[in-house]
Amino acid sequence: MLLVCLLAVIDVVVGTGLIWLPLLAAGPALAAATCGWRGVVGVGLLAASLSLVLGTRDEISGRNLTAVLAVLGSVTPAGSLAATVRERRECVLAAVRSVAETAQHALLQPSPKTVGPFQVAVHYSAAAAEARIGGDLYALTATPYGVRLIVGDVRGKGLPAVETASLVLGVFREAAHGEPDLPAVVGRIERSLARNLGNDDFVTAVVAGYPRPGRLEVVNCGHAPPLLVRGTTVVPVEPVRPAPPLGLRALTGEAPGLQALPFEDGDQLLLYTDGVAEARDADRAFHPLAEGLSRHLYDDPARTVAALHEELLAHVGGRLHDDAALLLLRKPTVSESAAPGSAAPASVLCAGSADRRDAA
Template identity: 40%
Template sequence: MWTRAFRKAVDALGAVISAHQGMTIPLTAIAAVAAADLLAGRNHFLAPMMVMAPALAVVTTAWKRTLLIGLLGGAVQAALMPYDGVLDTQDRRILAGMAISYLTVVLFSAYASWWREVRTEQYRAVVTVAEAAQRALLRPPGPRVGGVSLAVRYASAADAAQIGGDLYAVLDTPHGVRALVGDVRGKGLEAVQTSAVVMGAFREAAYDEGGLAGVARRVDASVRRHVMDGEFTTALFLEFPAQRRAAEDAEIELLHYGHVPPLRVSPDGRVTSLDPPEPWVPLGLTGFVRGAPEPWRVPLGADEVLVLCTDGVIEARDPRHGGFYPLAERVGALVAGAARDLEAAVGRLYADLLGHAGGTLGDDSVLLLLARPR
């Protein structure tokens, strides 16, 4: 009789495994306990170990299925009792206590699984709203803005976030294509709030101001007005002028506020660091110095690629040796001749960065590639 009951239980087990995902582990636990009990012989009652099945189901499946797992485990235990001779040798009060204990575990497991589901749904709702808000703040540009091609990789160090303290924007304005790459001091919500101030001010000023220096002054004024004292943002402003000469003679304008210098990669892989003639302090700290930074111009020929990044890229450490990521040494081979396919180039560069860092980045990071192909 017990063999028929056990075979029915095994058949039910196989049917449930094939029908539902997430139940494989707890159902395997039931099968393993049943097999161990049978192999141990009639004088060994191992079925109480079945309590592990609903406990495992808590983290692998829904609460209804957890309850089903518990009931199935109880049924298998009951089917094994005649085989092990428990009904003849054990006090019925002890058996009743075991049954009540097992039922308590099953009910608690079902409740814990239900609570996990509720919390997971709440978390998903919060993440969905946060991602929508973050995307509205960042407004990722398309692969072409004005006459400029671009590709970007953005990574946030914050869990479940698409934006952190690093920021970027590329806008097509009446004065030309203007871009900003910045890095807010700190991480988390406060950094995102500062990013919102910087991005909002830049989007307004980039259309209104005739010169890049005026854009930067407007953004700096907003940071000093709306961000708490002592907080700052490194930034690099860039402009592709609207009126330009032939592509071979084209120039871009740069303005530095304490940020990582950009790199220019020629079609043959030569890398040039575009260091500012006069480095300046970050946005928010300009009240402590006199004067203002001056924009400078550099040539950017057709099919040359401009590589902008934040310090999360160049400060990414190799977990084995502790060395920083050698961007200037590697970018030439990875980006050379890619002005017409920047997306593939930034993919190669970002993959190389992750490989150097062991698969994860410990800080917010932006990789932005810009080019004006023929």
């Protein structure tokens, strides 16, 4: 509408209507990109009316005016058809997005700010355009054996990765509440994957637990080492006994080892997936994750994760090229725990096969 009116004003001011009037056909053509078919027809009728008025005013010959109207008469129906097709495709896309949102809520349940004695922040983003879920996974829950969590990365992408992530999360949720120790939880997941995965499929993962105050347990199955934050110091939690990814234990017969470390008030633990660890800039340089985390340490984990994610995006040039998940766990100090409104929900289950976001 603005373009059509602008061309009309130019014709009135400058004259020489035969030059400007054919450009009125751009009005209904552009309307097809944003309007419905009725809007296209309305713009086309407006353009035709202005063509008649301005053509008569500029004393344009009947042949030339007829040519202008013929162009408008062709572009307007074509634009209406294009608008109709676009609207139908948008309806299909909306339905697909609705299904994706349902899948996201099934696997990526929103994480509360607190779980058990911990503050929690999660961010997930899928590499695939318009995707809500991808090949990464995470889950966090309060159990009779303390808070337990898993962060993992499924080999591959797309629906097969989503299916595998769903399998891992389902087994973890059951085992976390039923098994008394972390190696048993990992064993349950391993046995399930051995029955259901192909020979070339596997899942790297870190399973962690907080069985009692001051003690954090970690089992690393071929995954990137978590980052432990104590004060302003950030150190990777390297596995004492490296183990193969989940689904590949039969190749080595070696079970992953349990690693215990102190975890006191104010300490934080960052778990992440390969999409974060392997983020590169235009010169193919990796992002220094530990240094980046040390630059963005706050008492609020959500603020820390958001700042770290923004730095990652800036490093890679605006978009991560792999599924990426960040999960930050923080043990509040005694004074923070005693603050009003600090009560924690009983449990949370989350998974990303996941964009996911801030956070997530």
